[in-house]
Amino acid sequence: MSATTATAGSVPGPAKNQKISLALGRRRHRTNLIIKALCVLATLIGLVLLASILLTLIYLGGSGLTLNVFTSVTKPPGSNGGLLNAILGTLIQTSVGTLIGTPIGLMVGTYLAEYGRHSTLANSIRFVSDVLLSAPSILIGLFIYEICVEPFGGFSGVAGCLALAVIVIPIVVRTTEDMLQLIPPSLREAAVALGAPKWKMIVLICYRAAKDGIATGVLLAVARIAGETAPLLFTSLGNSSALGSMTTPMSSLPVTIYQYAGSAFQDWVQLAWVGALLITIGVLATNILARFALRGGR
C-alpha cells in the first residue's frame, strides 16, 4: 500500500493527483465521443445527400416516364415530344468516343508500365495525363471547338465524339498502367524465357492478366462521358431529328436536359427530369458494374 503510493508520487505528470487525472480522462473520452459522433453525422449527411438526389430523380422523373419518351423525338413545347434523338445521340457519341479513346489510352498505359517506366519522358507523360484527368471538361470542349468546329464551319457529332475521346484517354491510361504494374514479374519472365518477343508477352500475357482491371477503367470512362454536358455544348450542340449524320449537329441527353431544364415550359421541364433519371440510372449502373468487374479481377 505504502509502496504503491510512494511510486505513484515519484511518477511525473498528471497521475500525481487522482482527481485531476480522472477529470482529464473523462474530458478526453468526452472529446473522443463527440468527434466520433460528428464523423458518423458527416457520413450520414453524405448518404442523405445521395439519397436525396436519387429520390428527387425517381419522384420527379419517374412520373413522366412513358413509352413516348423512347419512341418520339424532341418536339416544340406542348406537342408531346420524347427523347429518342437525345438517347440515340448519347449512345452513339459515348460509344464512338470510347472506341477512339480506349486504344490510345491503352497504348499510353502500356508505354508507361512496360517501356518508359520511370524515365523523364514517362514521368512527364504520367504527369500530363493526370492533369488531363482532372482538367475542366469545358476547356476540352473549347479546344475541340477551335480545332474541329470553327475550321470546318459547323457543329458536328464527330466533334462531340472527339471531345469525349479526349476525356476517355487519361482515365484508361491510369487504370491500364495501374493494372499492368500489378502483374507479377515472374509471369513476364516466364513468357520471355519461352522465347516470346516483348509485344507478344504484353498482348498475350499482360493484357490477358489485366483485362478485368482494364475493362473497369473503360467502364468508368463510359460512365464519366455519358453524363458530360459542357464539352458537348461547344461541339455537337444538338438537333431535333432522330438519326442525324455524324457531320451535322447531334443531340445528346445531357445537352437536351440542360436546354429543357432552364426552359419555362412545364412539359419540357418534365422531360428534362425523365432524361436526368435515365442518364443517372445508366451512369450509376455502369459504375457499379465496373466495381464488380474490379472485385472479380482481384
Add this chain to the structure above:
Amino acid sequence: MQQTVILPMSSAGGRRISIGDPIFAGLAFAAGFFVLLLLGSIILSLFFGGMPAFRAFGLSFLTSATWDPVHHVFGAAVSIYGTLLTSVLALIFAVPLAFGIAFFLTELAPDWMRRPVGTAVELLAAVPSIIYGMWGFFIIVPIMSQYIEPTLIDTFDGIPVLQDLFAGPPFGTGLFTAALILAVMVIPFISATMRDVFDTVPAVYKESAYGVGCTTWEVMRSIVLPYTRVSVVGGIMLGLGRALGETMAVTFVIGNSDQISSSLFGSGNTIASIVALEFPESPAGSLKLASLLALGFILFVISFIVLAISRYLLRPRLKA
C-alpha cells in the same frame, strides 16, 4: 533426328516476329507522345484563341470588372473572383465533412459497413454534374431562399463584417449556394483520397498509440494526421482543382451576374459558367469569343497550377 528440321523454321519465325517488337514499341511511344502533344495543343489553342482579347485589353483584362458585350469591353475580374470564392468556400464546407467520412470509414465503421458506405459516397462523384445543377436549382435553391438564407441574415444582423457578407434579398441562387453544391460534388474526391492515405499509416504506429491509452481521436490527431499531413493537403488541392472547373452545376445556381457582389448571397459567375452561358451568343471571330477563350486559358493556368501542386504533394504517399 527429325527434330533438327524444326530448327530453321523456328529461327525463321523468330526473325519474322522481331519486326513486331519495334512496331509495337513505336505505337506505344507515339501514343505517349500524343498525350503530351494533346495538352500542349489545348494550352496553345486557348492561348492563341484568346490572343485578340489579350491584345485588345492587355494586362487590364485580368483586373477589369467590366463585362459589356454592347460596347465590346470585356474583363475577367468578376469571373476570376467568382471562381476562386466559390471554390475556396466549397472547400471550407467540404473538408470537415470529407474528413469525417474518411475517419469514419477507416477507423470507426465496422468491417461489413465499410464497402457499401464507401461505394455510396464514391457514387456521389459519379453523378453527372448536370444532375447536381437540376437538383440544386429545383430542390436546394427553394430551401435556401425560404429557410437557410433568411435565418443566416437574421442571425448575423448587427454584427460588423458578417452582416455585410450575409446580406441582401434571399433569392436562393448566388455564390453561397453554388459553393454548397460544389462542396457536395468534391466531398467524394477528397474523402476518397483521405481514406486511401489514412490506410497507408502502418498499423504498428496506431497500435502503439492505442497501447499507451490513446483514444481513437487522439490516435487520429497525433499519429495518423501528422503522418499523412502532406497527402491530405494534396487531396484537398485535388478537390480544389475539381471545383475550379465545374461548369454545369454552377451555371444553374450561381445567378449569373456580371458584377462583384459584396454579399455571399449575391449572384455572380465563374469562368466556367460565363463561358457556358455566353458562348451561344458569341459569333466566331468576335472579340467576345476571343475573351471567352482567354478566360478559358486563365482557368486552365489556374487549374494546372493547383493540380500540379496536388500531384506533387500526393506523389510520395500513393507510390508507397
